[in-house]
Amino acid sequence: MRRRLLGVAVVLVAVASGLAVHVGAADTAASDIAGDALYVIAAWGGLVALFPRWSSWLVGEIVLVWCVGVELFQLTGLPVRWAGEWPPIVLVFGTVFDARDLLVYAVTALVIAGTDAAVRRPRRRRLSD
Incomplete structure (x- = not known):
């Protein structure tokens, strides 16, 4: 349940941030890159919310x-x-x-999947102890 809620929270924050960039930032390479990264993050959050048991790498691959x-x-x-x-x-x-x-897209998907996998690994070990 925590992972599903995390996914929903990530979607909400990424969409709000993406809208702020889209509406409030000047149209520059930096704002374009930020928007692209937030798009990946929102897609990742959506998949995690829908399929919380999927592996971090599978979610990252599908998002990419x-x-x-x-x-x-x-x-x-x-x-x-x-x-x-x-x-x-x-x-x-x-x-x-x-x-x-x-x-x-590729860099953001790799970073978010890698971060997710690293965070989930210690938690799984603690649960199996």
Whole structure:
């Protein structure tokens, strides 16, 4: 139950932070990178909330596949077209492809999965003692 609640809390904080960056920060490389990292973190939190027993690495892999898939989907031009019809869709699908985003997704997914695995490992050992 704790892990599920952690996932929900992470989603709420990441989405709030992402909205603050999206609305309040100047459109710079730093704000773009922050937004990308927060997108990964929100996706991670969502998966953890839904599937708290999944391994840290599995969650990280699925999140990375999702984020890369969304980024590649931008090459179709559909997200930018949809954003013209309903602007909030940008928060989920973005607009245009940026190869740098792929690197940000990979690094963030690796860091969050590694951190999660490191935190969970000692707890599992204590429970089995």
